[in-house]
Amino acid sequence: xxxxxxxxxxxxPAALHILLSLAAEDRHGYxxxxxxARQSEGKYKLGPGTLYDNLQxxxxxxxxxxxxxxxxxxxxxxxxxxxxxxxxxxxxxxxARLAGVVREARLRLQMAKPQIPKPRRA
Amino acid sequence: MxxxxxxxxxxxxxxxxxxxxxxxxxxxxxxxxxRAEAFKLVGDGLFSLARQWGLRSEFWHGISPAPTPQPAxxxxxxxxxxxxxxxxxxxxxxxxxxxxxVFCLTCxxxxxxxxxxxxxxxPEVQFESPPVIEPGAGTSAMPEExxxxxxxxxxxxxxxxxxxxxxxxxx
Numbered sequence: 001x002x003x004x005x006x007x008x009x010x011x012x013p014a015a016l017h018i019l020l021s022l023a024a025e026d027r028h029g030y031x032x033x034x035x036x037a038r039q040s041e042g043k044y045k046l047g048p049g050t051l052y053d054n055l056q057x058x059x060x061x062x063x064x065x066x067x068x069x070x071x072x073x074x075x076x077x078x079x080x081x082x083x084x085x086x087x088x089x090x091x092x093x094x095x096a097r098l099a100g101v102v103r104e105a106r107l108r109l110q111m112a113k114p115q116i117p118k119p120r121r122a
Numbered sequence: 123m124x125x126x127x128x129x130x131x132x133x134x135x136x137x138x139x140x141x142x143x144x145x146x147x148x149x150x151x152x153x154x155x156x157r158a159e160a161f162k163l164v165g166d167g168l169f170s171l172a173r174q175w176g177l178r179s180e181f182w183h184g185i186s187p188a189p190t191p192q193p194a195x196x197x198x199x200x201x202x203x204x205x206x207x208x209x210x211x212x213x214x215x216x217x218x219x220x221x222x223x224v225f226c227l228t229c230x231x232x233x234x235x236x237x238x239x240x241x242x243x244x245p246e247v248q249f250e251s252p253p254v255i256e257p258g259a260g261t262s263a264m265p266e267e268x269x270x271x272x273x274x275x276x277x278x279x280x281x282x283x284x285x286x287x288x289x290x291x292x293x
Contacts, residue, residue, distance in 0.1 A: 029143075029146045047163065047169075048147045048163065049166045052142075052170075053178065055143070056139065056181055075149050079146060
């Protein structure tokens with residue numbers, strides 16, 4: 001599965017955040033938007049146009065499935081979405097890739113020595 | 123006001139996208155409490171409209187799961203080449219009505235336009251009136267005309283009135 005999942009990497013930031021927000025529990029569109037804002041501490045906000053544009057692609061790729069409406073919800077227009085096993089595999093592969101990037105970045109930054117400019121003689 | 127504008131924007135989205143996500147997008151719009159948020163959502167809707175029509179032609183008529191190539195029985199994978207495309211009946215009817223209307227309008231414009239650019243003469247349809255037979259006169263009473271071809275007769279009738287009168291006076 002992981003070999004297949006790496007073909008789709010790297011993910012776009014919107015797709016990554018949507019998959020990540022659905023990893024813990026099923027959510028509706030507005031819930032996904034709120035969760036993405038919470039995960040990024042308000043630095044990344046999804047609009048509904050971007051959200052549903054990405055959702056329709058994720059549904060087509062069968063990474064996310066639609067569960068339909070729930071009877072006890074406040075707004076009957078809301079539909080819930082769930083991460084599929086394929087989507088979970090893709091998210092795990094992307095997380096592993098990002099972990100490798102972060103590890104490499106830390107290593108390079110530690111190796112680099114700060115250069116102090118020498119004072120010029122008059 | 124902004125909600126109506128947002129509804130119009132949603133209606134302009136491709137049918138597949140609108141049917142699937144239109145209600146949810148409107149639900150999210152209804153959650154917006156401040157006016158600035160509503161303005162942002164209208165902008166987002168405009169951007170989404172351009173994106174859906176410009177970049178997402180595969181989703182215009184709805185979402186279907188991605189086709190997966192299935193291996194044939196002999197082990198050679200089979201590939202789907204062209205998806206079967208069949209226009210909707212309503213689209214065909216609309217196209218027929220619109221084509222007919224445009225065709226009629228074009229013919230009307232060519233026939234009755236004051237600016238004759240093409241110099242195309244569309245002949246008028248002429249119906250020949252049947253010969254009037256007087257009730258008292260029998261067929262034997264009518265003077266027999268010499269056998270003149272029909273085209274010559276018509277040419278004679280097409281001569282302008284004054285000229286005809288003079289020629290009649292001369293004869």
